[in-house]
Every structure is written in structure tokens, then in C-alpha cells.
Amino acid sequence: xxxxxxxxxxxxxxxxxxxxxxxxxxxxxxxxxxxxxxxxxxxxxxxxxxxxxxxxxxxxxxxxxxxxxxxxxxxxxxxxxxxxxxxxxxxxxxxxxxxxxxxxxxxxxxxxxxxxxxxxxxxxxxxxxxxxxxxxxxxxxxxxxxxxxxxxxxxxxxxxxxxxxxxxxxxxxxxxxxxxxxxxxxxxxxxxxxxxxxxxxxxxxxxxxxxxxxxxxxxxxxxxxxxxxxxxxxxxxxxxxxxxxxxxxxxxxxxxxxxxxxxxxxxxxxxxxxxxxxxxxxxxxxxxxxxxxxxxxxxxxxxxxxxxxxxxxxxxxxxxxxxxxxxxxxxxxxxxxxxxxxxxxxxxxxxxxxxxxxxxxxxxxxxxxxxxxxxxxxxxxxxxxxxxxxxxxxxxxxxxxxxxxxxxxxxxxxxxxxxxxxxxxxxxxxxxxxxxxxxxxxxxxxxxxxxxxxxxxxxxxxxxxxxxxxxxxxx
Amino acid sequence: xxxxxxxxxxxxxxxxxxxxxxxxxxxxxxxxxxxxxxxxxxxxxxxxxxxxxxxxxxxxxxxxxxxxxxxxxxxxxxxxxxxxxxxxxxxxxxxxxxxxxxxxxxxxxxxxxxxxxxxxxxxxxxxxxxxxxxxxxxxxxxxxxxxxxxxxxxxxxxxxxxxxxxxxxxxxxxxxxxxxxxxxxxxxxxxxxxxxxxxxxxxxxxxxxxxxxxxxxxxxxxxxxxxxxxxxxxxxxxxxxxxxxxxxxxxxxxxxxxxxxxxxxxxxxxxxxxxxxxxxxxxxxxxxxxxxxxxxxxxxxxxxxxxxxxxxxxxxxxxxxxxxxxxxxxxxxxxxxxxxxxxxxxxxxxxxxxxxxxxxxxxxxxxxxxxxxxxxxxxxxxxxxxxxxxxxxxxxxxxxxxxxxxxxxxxxxxxxxxxxxxxxxxxxxxxxxxxxxxxxxxxxxxxxxxxxxxxxxxxxxxxxxxxxxxxxxxx
Numbered sequence: 026x027x028x029x030x031x032x033x034x035x036x037x038x039x040x041x042x043x044x045x046x047x048x049x050x051x052x053x054x055x056x057x058x059x060x061x062x063x064x065x066x067x068x069x070x071x072x073x074x075x076x077x078x079x080x081x082x083x084x085x086x087x088x089x090x091x092x093x094x095x096x097x098x099x100x101x102x103x104x105x106x107x108x109x110x111x112x113x114x115x116x117x118x119x120x121x122x123x124x125x126x127x128x129x130x131x132x133x134x135x136x137x138x139x140x141x142x143x144x145x146x147x148x149x150x151x152x153x154x155x156x157x158x159x160x161x162x163x164x165x166x167x168x169x170x171x172x173x174x175x176x177x178x179x180x181x182x183x184x185x186x187x188x189x190x191x192x193x194x195x196x197x198x199x200x201x202x203x204x205x206x207x208x209x210x211x212x213x214x215x216x217x218x219x220x221x222x223x224x225x226x227x228x229x230x231x232x233x234x235x236x237x238x239x240x241x242x243x244x245x246x247x248x249x250x251x252x253x254x255x256x257x258x259x260x261x262x263x264x265x266x267x268x269x270x271x272x273x274x275x276x277x278x279x280x281x282x283x284x285x286x287x288x289x290x291x292x293x294x295x296x297x298x299x300x301x302x303x304x305x306x307x308x309x310x311x312x313x314x315x316x317x318x319x320x321x322x323x324x325x326x327x328x329x330x331x332x333x334x335x336x337x338x339x340x341x342x343x344x345x346x347x348x349x350x351x352x353x354x355x356x357x358x359x360x361x362x363x364x365x366x367x368x369x370x371x372x373x374x375x376x377x378x379x380x381x382x383x384x385x386x387x388x389x390x391x392x393x394x395x396x397x398x399x400x401x402x403x404x405x406x407x408x409x410x411x412x413x414x415x416x417x418x419x420x421x422x423x424x425x426x427x428x429x430x431x432x433x434x435x436x437x438x439x440x441x442x443x444x445x446x447x448x449x450x451x452x453x454x455x456x457x458x459x460x461x462x463x464x465x466x467x468x469x470x471x472x473x474x475x476x477x478x479x480x481x482x483x484x485x486x487x488x489x490x491x492x493x494x495x496x497x498x499x500x
Numbered sequence: 501x502x503x504x505x506x507x508x509x510x511x512x513x514x515x516x517x518x519x520x521x522x523x524x525x526x527x528x529x530x531x532x533x534x535x536x537x538x539x540x541x542x543x544x545x546x547x548x549x550x551x552x553x554x555x556x557x558x559x560x561x562x563x564x565x566x567x568x569x570x571x572x573x574x575x576x577x578x579x580x581x582x583x584x585x586x587x588x589x590x591x592x593x594x595x596x597x598x599x600x601x602x603x604x605x606x607x608x609x610x611x612x613x614x615x616x617x618x619x620x621x622x623x624x625x626x627x628x629x630x631x632x633x634x635x636x637x638x639x640x641x642x643x644x645x646x647x648x649x650x651x652x653x654x655x656x657x658x659x660x661x662x663x664x665x666x667x668x669x670x671x672x673x674x675x676x677x678x679x680x681x682x683x684x685x686x687x688x689x690x691x692x693x694x695x696x697x698x699x700x701x702x703x704x705x706x707x708x709x710x711x712x713x714x715x716x717x718x719x720x721x722x723x724x725x726x727x728x729x730x731x732x733x734x735x736x737x738x739x740x741x742x743x744x745x746x747x748x749x750x751x752x753x754x755x756x757x758x759x760x761x762x763x764x765x766x767x768x769x770x771x772x773x774x775x776x777x778x779x780x781x782x783x784x785x786x787x788x789x790x791x792x793x794x795x796x797x798x799x800x801x802x803x804x805x806x807x808x809x810x811x812x813x814x815x816x817x818x819x820x821x822x823x824x825x826x827x828x829x830x831x832x833x834x835x836x837x838x839x840x841x842x843x844x845x846x847x848x849x850x851x852x853x854x855x856x857x858x859x860x861x862x863x864x865x866x867x868x869x870x871x872x873x874x875x876x877x878x879x880x881x882x883x884x885x886x887x888x889x890x891x892x893x894x895x896x897x898x899x900x901x902x903x904x905x906x907x908x909x910x911x912x913x914x915x916x917x918x919x920x921x922x923x924x925x926x927x928x929x930x931x932x933x934x935x936x937x938x939x940x941x942x943x944x945x946x947x948x949x950x951x952x953x954x955x956x957x958x959x960x961x962x963x964x965x966x967x968x969x970x971x972x973x974x975x
Contacts, residue, residue, distance in 0.1 A: 134740055134859035135890075179693050190691060193668070206950045213857045215889040216665060217928035218654050218704050219935055219943050220955050220973065225700035229693050246752045265609055276794020277721045278751065319751020382688045384609035414690040415610075453692035460694055468694050475681045479962075480695050486961035487954075498695065 026091050028070040028115045034087060035071055035118070042083055044076040046124075057099060057119050058111060061169075065107045065462070068114035069097070076124045078199065078207060078238040084120055085236070086205045088492040095492045096120050098232035100143065100174025103166035105378075106461025108231040108497045109174065120236060122173050128152045129239070136244040137196060137213045142173030142237045149242065158244035161188035165362065173237040179229035181457045183281040186413035187317070188245065192228035197241035200227055203234075203488040213241045226483070231459055232494040234487040248317035251280065252329040253354040256336070256345035257308025261387040261412070264312050267341045268383070268413055271314060274332050281315035282413030283361050284386075289407050292367040292422075293360055300359055304344045312342075312412070313361050361409075365418075368407050373423040373432040377443045380416040380456035389450055390417070396442050397421055401435065416456035419443060444471065460498045469500060501566050503545040503590045509566060510546055510593070517558055519551040521599075532574060532594050533586060536644075540582045540937070543589035544572070551599045553674065553682060553713040559595055560711070561680045563967040570967045571595050573707035575618065575649025578641035580853075581936025583706040583972045584649065595711060597648050603627045604714070611719045612671060612688045617648030617712045624717065633719035636663035640837065648712040654704035656932045658756040661888035662792070663720065667703035672716035675702055678709075678963040688716045701958070706934055707969040709962040723792035726755065727804040728829040731811070731820035732783025736862040739787055739887055742816045743858070746789060749807050756790035757888030758836050759861075764882050767842040767897075768835055775834055779819045787817075787887070788836050836884075840893075843882050848898040848907040850914045854922050855891040855931035864925055865892070871917050872896055876910065891931035894918060919946065935973045944975060 026034075032049050039045050048054050049071045058067040075081045088094045097111040097119045111117035122143035130139040133156045140149055146167040153160040163182045164170060170180070176198070181190045188194065197211040210224050227234055258264050264284055271279050287309055293300055304311075316332070318325035329347050336342045348354040368374055381389045394406045403424030410418040421439055423432035444454050448471050460468050469477065480499045501509075507524050514520050523529050524546045533542040550556045563569045572586040572594045586592035597618035605614040608631045615624055621642040628635040638657045639645060645655070651673070656665045663669065672686040685699050702709055733739050739759055746754050762784055768775055779786075791807070793800035804822050811817045823829040843849055856864045869881045878899030885893040896914055898907035919929050923946050935943050944952065955974045 132857065132859050134744060135857040137857070179697070181691055181693075185691060192697065202950070202954070206953075208950045208954060209948060210951070212926060212928065214855050214926075214928050214931070215858070216656055216660060216855045216886075216891045216931040218656075218932055219928055219930050219939075219947065220951065221705055221709075221958055222654070222667065222700045222703050223951065223954055223958075225697045225703075228697050228700075230696055234696075246747050248751060269609055272721050274794060276723060276753065276792070278794070317751070319749060319753070380689050380691045382607065382610040382612070383690070384607050411691075416691045451687060451689075453687070453689050453694055455694050456689070456691040457693055464694075472694065473684060475677070475683045476685070476695065476698065478681075479677070479683060479698055482961045483696055483698075483958075486957045 026094070031070045031091060031094060034091060035073065038083055038087060042080055045080040045083065046074045048072040048074070057102060057121055060107060060110050061102055065110045067110035067112050069111035069117040069119045070115060072119040072121055074121050074124050078201065081120065081201045081236050081238055082205050082207060084118065085201050085203065085492065088118070089205065089490060094118065095495050096236070097494050098122065098173065098177070098236045100171035101145070101166065101169040103170040104174065104178060104461060105458040106463035108178070108459060108461030108494065112496070122171055125238065126171070131156045132213065133158060135213055138242045138244055139239065140172055140242065141239055142171065144172045146170050146172060146175055153244050157247055159247045160242060161245055162191060162194060172240055176228055176237055176240060177230060177232050178459045181411070181416070183283065183411060185411060186282055187280045192225060194243045195224060195228065195240060196243055198224045198227060198237055199239035200235040200237050203490060203492055211239060211241055226487070229459065231461060231498045233484060233498050234493060246319065249320055250318050250322040250325040252316045252318065252325045253348040253357050254314045254329055254333060254345055255303050255357045256312050256314060256333065257304050257306065257343040258310045258312055258341065259308065259343055261310060261390050263341045264310060264412055265384065265387060267312060267336050270336060270339070270341065271316065271332050274335065275316050275328065278317050279314065279413065280317045281313065283313040283410065284412040285311045285313065285361060285364065285409045286407060287311070288405060289364045289368070289409050290360065292371055292407070293363045296367040296370050297363050300363060301356060302360065303346050303357065306344050308343045313357055364409050368420060368422055371422045373429040375421040375433070375436050375439050377419040378456050378458045379419055379443070379447050379452055379454060381447065381450050381452035383413070383415040385450055386412055386415060386417065389446065389452065393419060393443055393446050396446060397439060400438065400442055403427070440467065462497055465500065501569070506545045506566060506569060509562060510548065513558055513562060517555055520555040520558065521549045523547040532577060532596055535582060535585050536577055540585045542585035542587050544586035544592040544594045545590060547594040547596055549596050549599050553676065556595065556676045556711050556713055557680050557682060559593065560676050560678065560967065563593065564680065564965060569593065570970050571711070572969050573597065573648065573652070573711045575646035576620070576641065576644040578645040579649065579653060579936060580933040581938035583653070583934060583936030583969065587971070597646055600713065601646070606631045607688065608633060610688055613717045613719055614714065615647055615717065616714055617646065619647045621645050621647065621650055628719050632722055634722045635717060636720055637666060637669060647715055651703055651712055651715060652705060652707050653934045656886070656891065658758060658886060660886060661757055662755045667700060669718045670699060670703065670715060671718055673699045673702060673712055674714035675710040675712050678965060678967055686714060686716055701962070704934065706936060706973045708959060708973050709968060721794065724795055725793050725797040725800040727791045727793065727800045728823040728832050729789045729804055729808060729820055730778050730832045731787050731789065731808065732779050732781065732818040733785045733787055733816065734783065734818055736785060736865050738816045739785060740859065740862060742787060742811050743888055745811060745814070745816065746791065746807050749810065750791050750803065753792050754789065754888065755792045756788065758788040758885065759887035760786045760788065760836060760839065760884045761882060762786070763880060764839045764843070764884050765835065767846055767882070768838045771842040771845050772838050775838060776831060777835065778821050778832065781819050783818045788832055839884050843895060843897055846897045848904040850896040850908070850911050852894040852918050853931050853933045854894055854918070854927055854929060856922065856925050856927035858888070858890040860925055861887055861890060861892065864921065864927065868894060868918055868921050871921060872914060875913065875917060878902065915942065937972055940975065
């Protein structure tokens with residue numbers, strides 16, 4: 026079947042199903058086929074825009090009937106590993122969930138929110154907030170990413186330390202399966218031991234096992250106050266000790282713990298002069314620490330001050346300050362959030378989104394930094410991120426006196442160095458971002474044969490016809 | 501192959517593998533074949549007692565080679581639905597994990613504990629405690645149950661409200677698969693998005709997909725103090741409001757919230773005179789509320805008093821008291837923990853372990869109570885349990901003037917009434933206990949065809965030869 030025939034078939038389907046739409050004009054399709062950073066430019070026969078689960082069922086059935094046709098589910102097109110991009114102008118249909126974006130129900134007494142899979146993460150956060158609850162998952166892309174994508178990539182963020190990743194915030198799900206049937210697992214239940222944990226199959230599955238159409242999400246009490254501290258420390262080891270102390274003293278209420286090296290702070294200062302570093306003295310490393318509290322602000326400040334004072338006494342921190350206004354808190358966070366952008370302006374950057382045991386983070390940083398510095402004089406290690414959950418963005422900025430392209434040609438060499446250390450330390454080569462197409466080969470290199478076989482067995486069981494996002498996550 | 505031939509084969513295997521043992525003497529096998537309450541008396545050709553993952557691999561390979569032979573994994577033989585009992589004297593081998601009981605490693609800075617699957621839950625709790633951490637899963641059977649069983653049944657307990665079920669406390673796992681390969685998923689990582697969430701397949705799988713041999717468990721900071729309150733309320737609705745208020749005011753630090761009807765309290769008083777009810781006035785319902793805190797006791801008491809005072813002001817509670825010593829706290833819990841035993845002494849009891857949305861618990865209790873009372877005059881509803889996570893033990897004690905056997909003959913009729921209401925309300929017919937063999941038929945009646953097909957597809961993919969616990973969980 027040619028692309029034209031496929032589009033004609035879609036056309037007929039849309040006549041039967043007037044709420045289903047699709048795009049086939051090249052310009053109209055571009056926003057769905059071009060990865061948001063332009064890292065990938067895909068191709069598809071069409072971009073379908075279903076409005077209901079029945080539309081999605083119809084698309085799945087169409088894919089089954091048309092030889093070789095496959096579906097590429099897409100949320101907000103904010104993924105970082107190309108999992109959401111179609112690469113086949115004849116056989117691929119991108120299925121954008123953007124029109125299925127409604128918040129359906131909030132049940133505050135049950136601490137649940139029900140929504141369609143195309144609901145924007147920011148809308149879910151806002152709806153929870155309106156009900157005086159918290160949906161504790163924040164991402165830079167939250168204004169654009171959608172719940173189905175968030176679940177399919179098991180997205181994290183800065184609060185994983187306290188609340189877990191997307192999969193930990195899910196109670197129920199509705200999925201269209203490869204045979205066109207709809208699995209209604211929309212159970213708003215905290216406890217249900219009546220079978221396999223089927224919903225978890227789809228978490229982090231990157232659209233390769235089914236298309237999520239609805240979800241029941243968990244809500245949490247809103248903290249009454251959030252204390253934000255910016256501290257200088259002399260080493261990641263000190264950071265680790267600070268983390269554990271803060272956790273003990275706050276009863277597990279540390280909501281975020283972000284590590285930043287001085288080099289990153291300098292880059293931010295250089296490229297974003299409006300951002301002020303809130304400490305006077307320099308430190309080799311910095312931590313942004315956030316502690317939430319159910320109490321009034323004064324009590325939360327007292328406790329955070331106690332935590333910092335205790336850290337000073339134990340020589341865990343060199344300097345530190347607590348934000349005493351929302352504006353100050355936002356300033357602290359803007360430092361952290363500006364690192365990526367600032368690093369981009371420093372030239373070529375070779376990136377790794379890795380994790381190890383939290384306890385081995387200092388060891389990883391030391392080993393990996395030494396290894397890459399030995400491999401190339403002048404390389405600038407910019408390692409920052411979610412130390413609290415063992416996840417670091419181990420990024421390498423080019424030597425200042427090197428050509429960008431020449432540096433980027435070294436990517437494979439440095440991936441080899443970094444990922445081999447990760448493998449040796451039992452870590453993950455993709456802590457947050459997933460595999461998609463970007464890390465397919467690397468993953469196959471590191472994942473055991475037994476595990477790859479298990480994954481293939483699952484894929485064969487749930488999608489024997491290979492209609493869901495082939496060529497992503499697993500070969 | 502006859503049972504005798506199977507045992508001869510096992511004998512030969514044990515010669516090759518001197519650390520592997522098995523039992524074939526009828527009396528020796530009894531503790532492994534008899535369900536702990538004597539609800540089931542099973543049969544097996546042998547009870548194998550592996551000492552290592554290699555022993556388990558050898559047993560799996562033996563089962564593959566010997567036609568029709570299957571394995572029934574067993575932890576502490578404390579399961580409540582017969583999933584751990586073998587029922588075939590010719591073809592079944594019970595695989596008891598009891599000898600693989602070591603705690604292997606504790607990494608406090610990573611908040612993880614690694615153990616073999618046969619480790620006793622009580623030992624895991626103690627090891628965590630020694631490291632000044634908390635493994636927050638407590639069960640009545642914790643002195644006997646083992647981690648593999650706890651994971652395979654996704655066991656809950658009283659702290660699910662705060663910490664989740666067993667599956668939420670797991671980071672990594674090692675499993676022997678049906679082809680005899682070992683999946684090493686022992687990753688002590690909080691974040692790892694490199695594939696399907698394979699470890700969750702085995703959570704609640706009741707030994708039907710593989711044999712768990714090791715696990716990496718999550719640890720938490722130990723609360724500095726635990727405040728326990730016993731309150732009288734006038735209805736489950738008031739209880740629900742109290743729960744949400746307590747959650748708000750404590751920032752989600754409500755660790756347990758147990759509902760008890762007055763009839764249960766009266767039964768406890770009747771059968772355990774040593775237990776004192778700590779309130780003077782009667783109430784139609786009672787709640788045992790536990791709030792943990794990272795602060796000194798005085799602060800925690802203050803806060804709990806505030807929570808109760810607030811509840812009084814809003815007419816949510818009729819009476820209440822806070823335990824002011826460990827002994828008092830234990831007394832409060834002993835009331836809750838004596839309900840089952842006391843109810844047993846009141847004659848026949850027809851039991852249901854069900855869950856609904858927390859917000860619909862009052863509605864369920866009202867509907868189900870009315871329905872069973874209409875069905876049989878004099879029936880005594882004893883509904884108690886984990887209201888905080890929507891799970892109630894909806895038990896029915898016989899009318900005082902009825903023959904026990906005659907009442908128990910009504911079991912099917914009452915299951916029909918109760919489970920039909922549960923199904924209508926989108927609840928679960930087995931919130932905690934699992935399916936095993938006890939609820940196989942009931943589950944098949946309620947679970948959608950799509951879901952049963954999905955489960956069968958998984959079972960076929962992971963255990964095509966049907967060697968793992970056939971006849972349990974799914975047909």
C-alpha cells in the first residue's frame with residue numbers, strides 16, 4: 026500500500042468518524058515530525074488527531090488491516106530521544122493525542138485526578154492546585170508535554186526524591202491494545218491484588234505496547250510551605266552527607282536536592298547576568314535544597330535553619346542561605362534551570378543522563394571526570410542534577426580552544442568512556458530520558474541478553490504485528 | 501513420570517548439587533503442604549529446599565525436562581488464598597525459599613537493603629532498624645513470611661497509606677525464568693528508564709511467572725516519634741473527613757488510619773478482657789490514627805493534639821485520646837489486631853477483603869451492610885480495616901441463634917451480594933490477599949475478558965511450558 030492509498034483509507038475512515046482528523050500536508054505535519062530541538066526530522070504518511078478512544082481503536086484497526094502500517098503515538102513532542110518521531114513516509118502514521126486533552130474528574134477525598142492522555146501536564150498541575158492538592162511532577166516542558174507521553178517515558182523531574190517518577194503517580198489507565206481492544210484498567214484504587222500489575226507494562230514503554238488514552242493519577246496534600254536553600258559545599262561526598270542529614274532531620278520531607286558544580290554557576294553568570302548567585306564566597310560545588318512542610322512558614326524556616334546549622338557544625342557546608350521570599354526562591358531555581366542553556370552557549374556539549382546508587386555518586390563523579398580529562402586535555406566537565414535520586418547530567422563542554430565540530434566528532438569515544446564506567450558501577454545509561462531511537466544501540470550493548478529477550482517476549486506478546494512504534498526502545 | 505521417578509531424579513540432582521535438599525517423607529512435607537490455617541491440605545511429589553540461585557535454576561531445568569512437572573514457590577506459607585500450596589502428588593514440587601534467607605547488604609546512604617528472597621520480613625525490619633532506617637511494611641505474619649512471598653503477593657499492611665505496598669518498596673530483583681535463565685535486575689537505582697518495568701511483572705504475580713531469588717528493597721528515614729490516637733466517630737463519612745484533615749495538617753504524615761465498628765470493639769472486649777478500650781463514651785465507629793514525625797515527641801504530641809482539637813471543632817469526632825506511652829500505644833493496636841481472633845470466636849464468619857475509592861468507602865459500607873442485612877435477619881456486619889487506602893475487611897458474623905454450618909453454607913450467596921456491589925462501584929474483590937486458588941473463580945467472573953486475555957498473554961510469554969504454579973491467579 027502506498028502512502029497515497031493509506032491516506033485515502035484514512036480519508037474514508039474520517040468520513041465514517043467525523044470527529045477524527047488527520048493531516049497530510051507537508052507543512053501542517055512538520056510540527057509533529059520535527060523533534061522540538063530539530064535533532065530529528067521525521068516522515069510519515071499522515072498525522073492522525075483522534076478525539077476519542079474509539080478514534081484510536083479505529084486507527085489501530087486500520088493499522089492492522091493495512092500491511093506494514095504502523096503507529097507512532099505522540100504527546101507534546103517534547104521527548105529527548107526521538108521516540109515520538111515517525112521515520113517512514115509510506116507506512117507511519119503519527120498519532121497525536123493533543124485533542125484528547127480533557128481533565129475529566131478530580132476526587133479530592135480519594136486523592137485522584139482522572140484525565141485523557143493528551144492532557145497537558147501544566148493543566149493537570151493547575152487542576153490539582155485548584156482543588157488544593159499537589160500533582161508532584163514538574164518538568165521544564167510541562168507547558169507542552171502531555172500525560173500519555175509523561176507516563177510512556179516514566180518522566181522524572183526534581184521531586185522524584187520525595188514523590189517518585191510518573192509511574193509511581195499512576196493508579197489506573199486505559200489503553201488501546203494491538204488487537205484493537207480497549208483495556209479499561211481505570212481503577213482509582215490504592216490496593217488491588219487481583220492479577221498482574223498490567224498498568225506498569227505501559228510505564229516507560231515509549232508507546233511500543235499500546236496507546237494510553239486515559240489515566241487516573243495520584244494527588245497529594247499541598248505543602249503549606251516550601252523552604253529553599255542554596256549552599257556551597259566542598260565535594261559531592263559532603264553533598265551526600267548533607268542529603269542524608271537533611272532527610273533524617275526533616276522526616277523525609279526533602280523535596281529536591283540538586284547538585285551543581287562551580288563551572289556551571291560560572292557559565293550561568295557569564296550568560297545570564299540578570300541571575301545573581303546568592304552566596305558571597307565561592308565553593309567548588311553547590312546544592313539547591315528544597316524542603317516542604319505542612320506547617321506555617323515560620324516553623325518551616327526554623328527547621329531549615331536548624332538543618333543548615335547542623336550541617337555547618339558537621340563541616341558539611343561552607344556557606345548557605347535560605348530564600349526568604351518567593352522571588353528569591355525563583356532566583357535560586359533559575360540558576361539551576363539555566364545551566365543547560367548556558368552550557369549550550371559554551372560550544373559543543375556531549376551529554377549523558379545517567380544514574381548510579383546515590384551512595385556511589387561521589388565515586389562516579391570522581392572516576393568519570395578523571396577518565397574524560399585524561400582522554401582530552403581542556404575538556405570541561407559540567408556535571409549537575411538530581412543527586413537525591415542518583416541521577417546526574419554528566420555533560421562535557423568542549424575545550425575553549427577547540428573547533429565545535431571536531432569536539433562533537435569525539436562523541437562516541439566519550440560515550441564509551443562514560444557508559445563503560447556506568448556499566449561497571451551497575452548504573453543506568455538513561456536515568457530519565459528513555460531510549461527512543463537515540464540510545465537504542467547503546468542500550469543493546471549494555472543490557473543483558475536475558476533482559477533483552479524478556480523485553481522482546483513482552484513486545485511479541487502485546488504487539489505481535491509490530492504496529493506500535495517499531496524501531497524504538499527495543500529492536 | 502511417576503512421583504517415585506521424579507523423586508529419584510531429584511535425588512540424582514542433589515548428588516550433583518550437595519547444598520540442594522529435598523523432602524519426600526509425608527510427615528516432613530506436611531508443614532509445607534498444609535496451609536497455615538488448615539484451609540488447604542496439599543500434595544506434592546517433594547518439597548525442595550534450594551540454598552542458592554543455582555539450585556533454583558537446576559530445579560527449573562529439571563521441571564522443564566520432566567514432562568508435566570511443575571514448581572510451586574513458597575515463602576513462609578502464610579498466604580491467605582492458597583497460592584503457596586501444591587495440589588499434585590505426582591507432578592508438583594514445592595520450592596521452599598526458607599534456606600535462602602540471608603540479608604546481604606545494607607547501604608544506608610543509598611537507602612537500600614539487599615537480601616535473598618527467603619529472608620524473613622521481621623529480619624529485614626530488624627536489619628533496617630539496626631542501620632537506623634525503616635522498612636515500612638508490617639504484617640501480622642512478619643515473623644514467618646518471607647520477602648519473595650511478600651513481593652509475589654504485593655503485600656500491604658497498615659502503612660500503605662503512607663509508604664505503599666510491597667511493590668512500591670522494591671528497586672531491584674533477581675528472578676529465575678521459565679527457560680532456566682536468571683534475570684539479574686538487581687539495580688539499586690531510583691531512576692532507570694532503559695526498558696520495560698520488568699520487575700513489576702513479578703509483583704503480585706503469585707509465583708506464576710518466575711521464582712524471585714533476591715531483591716533490593718527501599719529504606720526510609722526512621723520517624724523520631726509516632727503518635728497514636730484512638731477516637732470515636734459517628735460515621736464512616738466523619739472518618740473520611742477526619743482522614744483528609746489529618747493528612748492536610750500533618751503534611752501527609754498519617755502512617756495508619758484504621759476503622760473499627762463498635763460491634764468489633766464489643767467482640768474484643770468480650771473475648772479479651774485484658775484489653776481496655778481507652779474511651780469512656782461509646783461511639784458507633786472508632787478510628788486508630790497514627791501520625792509519624794521527624795521531630796521530638798513533644799512537638800509530635802502538640803501537633804496530634806492540634807489535629808484532634810481541629811477535628812472536635814469541626815464535629816468530626818465524638819471523643820478521642822492520644823497514647824502517652826509505648827504501652828498505651830500497644831494497647832490501642834492490640835484492640836485493632838484482636839478483631840480477627842475475637843470475631844472467630846463469635847461463630848461462623850464470611851469474609852471479604854475488598855477495596856473501593858477511599859472517597860466511596862462510606863457509600864460502600866452503607867450499601868453492602870443494607871444488602872446483607874436484608875438478605876439475612878440477625879447477620880452481624882463486622883467491617884474494619886485500612887480505610888486510609890480504601891481497603892476494608894467486610895466480614896459477616898453469623899446470627900447468634902443460627903447453626904454455624906448452616907450460616908457458612910450461605911457463603912456463596914453473600915459473596916455474590918458483596919462482590920456485585922464492589923464490581924458496580926469499580927472496586928477490587930481482593931485488595932490485599934491476592935487470588936491464589938481461593939478467588940480464582942470469583943476473579944474470572946469479575947475481570948474483563950480483555951484483561952484476562954492480557955494476563956494469559958503474559959503468562960504464555962513468560963511461562964509457555966506452564967511450570968510455575970499452574971492453576972493459581974489465572975486459568
